[in-house]
Amino acid sequence: MTVNDGVRDVVIVGSGPAGLTAAIYTARATLAPLVIEGEPSSTSDQPGGQLMLTTEVENFPGFVDGIMGPELMATMRAQAARFGAEFLTTRATRVDLSERPFRVWAPDPATGAEVEHRARAVIVSTGARSLMLGVDGERELLGYGVSTCATCDGFFFRGHQIAVVGGGDSALEEAMFLTKFADTVTIVHRRSELRASKIMQERAFANPKIRFVWDSVVSGVVGDTKLERVRLHNLVTDEDSELEVTGLFVAIGHAPNSDLFKGQLDLDDAGYIKTLADSSFTTVPGVFACGDVQDHVYRQAITAAGSGCMAAIDAERWLEAEAHQATS
Structure with a gap:
């Protein structure tokens, strides 16, 4: 030294x-x-x-x-x-x-x-x-459809189909903000109920643009030069599926x-x-x-x-x- x-x-x-x-x-x-x-x-x-x-x-x-x-x-x-x-x-x-x-x-x-x-x-x-999901394609598409900040990037997704990963207040806040721009916002949560405060849950459930995918995790992010879809895995049924979205916001902390x-x-x-x-x-x-x-x-x-x-x-x-x- x-x-x-x-x-x-x-x-x-x-x-x-x-x-x-x-x-x-x-x-x-x-x-x-x-x-x-x-x-x-x-x-x-x-x-x-x-x-x-x-x-x-x-x-x-x-x-x-x-x-x-x-x-x-x-x-x-x-x-x-x-x-x-x-x-x-x-x-x-x-x-x-x-x-x-x-x-x-x-x-x-x-x-x-x-x-x-x-x-x-x-x-x-x-x-x-930002805590990331650690799945295939996530790092490569960060900034090309994958984001960790709705306030920063939401404007770019006007008219898009978007997914938000998370179930806490931050995730719901991001989702609510993104409804100003997106056609739909799908919240993907690994459990069957949210961790967010009751008031935030009520607002999210009442928003017609917000949808929910329960008991599921994102298992992969797909796209050549920009995000095209995400792979989902249901933790209860063990089934795999895909969700076509052009925006994925990771809000897990x-x-x-x-x-x-x-x-x-x-x-x-x-x-x-x-x-x-x-x-x-x-x-x-x-x-x-x-x-x-x-x-x-x-x-x-x-x-x-x-x-x-x-x-x-x-x-x-x-x-x-x-x-x-x-x-x-």
Whole structure:
């Protein structure tokens, strides 16, 4: 193991919209951030985050005709680099936030040797991952009919036949939203009754566009260049069938990428990093969290970017206060 010389002002762990926005702001504040952006081969913490798995993004302000997710992330990364942010294309493997300077370890991309990076402040922006079905064709058609976000992609399915997988409040919320665009929305649930709240169930059952397939799971996703149909397996009758749809929304939950910080930062019961009210401050002074790793409500690129701005400003002001206190 080697140790990088010197102590940086800021190390940012993660490089989705939150991390890259934090990098832009801290770099412009001359804090020379190091961004440990993740591994290209990873599905959970790859550089650019979940937008790297998205095709067209039409709800990010400033792009009238939309923009491809990877292109948006590349543009944000280039903007941060222009102001002096440094990028390390590897994943952080462990952290020590028990004392200052904080320490973050990551393998060297060239040699694989573990390197220790020290920082006065750390911004955590490792994001979250959508739980997937793990069936054939799902990954290949993600962004080509398969989606994990109705708010992001529902507009593209105007007049389509859509399926939603799940039985909780999130699944029913997605289904209700999608009825604004789709001709029909079929909810596929592995049980004979929903887990969602009674009020959500009543609304779904009353919606004429919503149909239900009970006791069933999606066993496969079919399509050459875009989704054409899904394969279903009934868990009670053991029968297989197919459902012709051009949209499949997976709504079985999300998981924050916070394992690295267990025992170091306070997490809620679902694993999201806790931040103090109206700020990005965690319970460890000098450590800030932003984006989907601490937001289980909105989960949008624009809200992640906004919270990345908050974290950068909070970190800058905290470092300035610490420096002033040290010299007074």
